[in-house]
Amino acid sequence: MMDERLKFIARLLDGERMSDLCREFGIARKTGYKIWNRYRDVGLKALSDRSRRPYRYANQIPIQIEKYIVRCKEERPTWGAPKIRELVCKKFPEIKLPAKSTVHAVLDRNGLVNRRKRARYKAQGTALSNSDEPNDLWCTDFKGEFMLGDRRYCYPLTITDYASRYLLACEGLETTKQDFTFSVFERVFQEFGLPKSIRSDNGNPFSCPRGLFGLSKLSVWWLRLGIQIERIRPGHPEQNGRHERMHRTLKKDATKPAAGNFLQQQSKFDEFLNIYNHERPHEALEMKTPADFYKKSDRRYQGLLDLKYPFGKMWDFEKTKTEFGS
Numbered sequence: 001m002m003d004e005r006l007k008f009i010a011r012l013l014d015g016e017r018m019s020d021l022c023r024e025f026g027i028a029r030k031t032g033y034k035i036w037n038r039y040r041d042v043g044l045k046a047l048s049d050r051s052r053r054p055y056r057y058a059n060q061i062p063i064q065i066e067k068y069i070v071r072c073k074e075e076r077p078t079w080g081a082p083k084i085r086e087l088v089c090k091k092f093p094e095i096k097l098p099a100k101s102t103v104h105a106v107l108d109r110n111g112l113v114n115r116r117k118r119a120r121y122k123a124q125g126t127a128l129s130n131s132d133e134p135n136d137l138w139c140t141d142f143k144g145e146f147m148l149g150d151r152r153y154c155y156p157l158t159i160t161d162y163a164s165r166y167l168l169a170c171e172g173l174e175t176t177k178q179d180f181t182f183s184v185f186e187r188v189f190q191e192f193g194l195p196k197s198i199r200s201d202n203g204n205p206f207s208c209p210r211g212l213f214g215l216s217k218l219s220v221w222w223l224r225l226g227i228q229i230e231r232i233r234p235g236h237p238e239q240n241g242r243h244e245r246m247h248r249t250l251k252k253d254a255t256k257p258a259a260g261n262f263l264q265q266q267s268k269f270d271e272f273l274n275i276y277n278h279e280r281p282h283e284a285l286e287m288k289t290p291a292d293f294y295k296k297s298d299r300r301y302q303g304l305l306d307l308k309y310p311f312g313k314m315w316d317f318e319k320t321k322t323e324f325g326s
Contacts, residue, residue, distance in 0.1 A: 008025060018036070026259075026267070027266070027267035030274075031266055062095075065088060070112065085098065085103045123202035123209070124231075125233030126231045127230070128239060129197060131163055134297075137196065137230070138168065138198045138199070139200070140199070140243075141158060143156040149260035149261065155173045156171065156269065157170075159184075160242070161195075161294055162242060164293035165284070165290045169188050171184045171269070172266050178216060182218065193300050196227070200229075200232075201240065206218060207219065225304065277289060277290050
């Protein structure tokens with residue numbers, strides 16, 4: 001998808017017409033303008049993922065030093081990284097002293113660290129609300145992945161308003177990792193405002209089994225924005241039934257057959273979203289459309305309250321815009 005977007009933008013910058021390019025790439029003009037607008041707002045970051053490859057690799061030391069650390073631990077099994085580090089310093093005074101974390105990493109790689117087993121969070125459902133007012137509750141989930149024509153998997157992230165059934169977002173992502181999910185939710189918050197609550201299942205990235213009470217970075221961000229969290233019980237997708245019903249329609253209308261690549265598939269999603277919200281009658285809404293009932297939230301997205309820890313007895317709160325809740 002990155003290469004396709006880069007080629008698309010490059011040819012636009014060369015002066016080619018938007019309509020001609022959209023026709024050649026097999027996407028709708030709405031999708032083409034969405035890619036162009038994101039490029040103008042953010043630059044190349046909107047088109048490609050930043051490399052996670054580190055500039056340097058931490059915890060790397062000469063093999064002779066690593067063997068000496070392992071031998072010291074085997075001879076003195078009750079000694080930890082700080083004490084073994086001092087032995088290394090005395091044995092090899094001419095080298096730069098490794099950090100304690102580096103010594104610990106060497107011991108860990110060689111299976112010489114006894115780890116305490118932490119109790120994993122057992123996912124449970126929360127109390128579920130039921131409201132007839134728009135933006136009281138949003139529902140979100142990843143529709144099951146499917147393969148595109150270019151042999152890559154697409155993971156559609158969807159967000160709906162519970163009361164009106166309005167489809168707020170349907171974005172085809174390359175993975176369910178939270179970094180990609182953050183950007184989708186931030187765009188939705190900027191366009192539609194903030195809901196009172198968000199309902200999801202207990203999967204990644206909405207929940208984290210290693211986090212306190214199963215909180216992930218994404219759900220912590222929601223809490224800091226003043227959004228309540230609702231979770232369905234594991235193995236009970238019917239508790240998010242309205243959203244799952246939308247997924248059935250999405251699968252039938254926009255994924256069979258799948259498009260050839262991500263750009264073309266996103267164009268199909270954009271068309272489905274427009275028809276679902278503005279044209280398709282809904283029986284539960286007395287044959288009206290979700291757009292007839294939905295209105296944007298009065299709670300505008302304006303960033304977060306950045307907490308400054310107290311000095312003495314004074315608390316100071318400074319309002320700042322932050323990137324993805326960090």
